Amino acid sequence: DAGVIQSPRHEVTEMGQEVTLRCKPISGHDYLFWYRQTMMRGLELLIYFNNNVPIDDSGMPEDRFSAKMPNASFSTLKIQPSEPRDSAVYFCASSFWGVGANEKLFFGSGTQLSVL
Amino acid sequence: GQQLNQSPQSMFIQEGEDVSMNCTSSSIFNTWLWYKQEPGEGPVLLIALYKAGELTSNGRLTAQFGITRKDSFLNISASIPSDVGIYFCAGQRDNAGNMLTFGGGTRLMVKP
DSSP states (O other): OOOOEEEOSEEEEOTTOOEEEEEEOOTTOOEEEEEEEETTTEEEEEEEEETTEEEEOTTOOSTTEEEEEEETTEEEEEESSOOGGGOEEEEEEEESSOSSTTOOOEEOOOEEEEEO | OOOEEEEOSEEEEETTOOEEEEEEESSOOSEEEEEEEOTTSOOEEEEEEOSTTOEEEETTEEEEEOTTSSEEEEEEOSOOGGGOEEEEEEEEOTTSTTOOEEOOOEEEEEEO
């Protein structure tokens, strides 16, 4: 199993540009999560999907952030327009039957985003 | 919102030493998980705990689910250089949907 695949691994962009992060969850997993990691705030849950449907997006910072999951094998996180304070590592993670007893969360390798 | 307080924030130890870190919360959790994150990678699950008082080992790692269900501990025995990384605790409550709450992490550095 290839695990959770994220692309790109690194993204450097200028303030105001649109950024799209991509994720392919583990096949068969029905939950997908987007996290953001910074030194100041640690790991923050942004949004999660169940069976391609967004369940909780209360962690999305503001309207500049949007996430979609058009099918079971693909999700995107978009920032438009990007700002320097969006610089962070963005992780996608997936799990089966959600996260709870007997369930485990598998993380991708992350996208390191730098907004100049 | 609920928070997990993880300590220490960082540790710099000599190879061969034992390591202890812990996570505390003001809220009860029904599942505790410990993850390790290596540079440039995402967190990887080390140990999962599902029952208060449970003590679980994974090689040189041992984790315990606190009796009060408000804390958890991770111990690493006889540390080696490849133990370097950031260790995260995470808790889950049955009535919290499918969300985990993560601690701030303990950065472990091991001197050969």
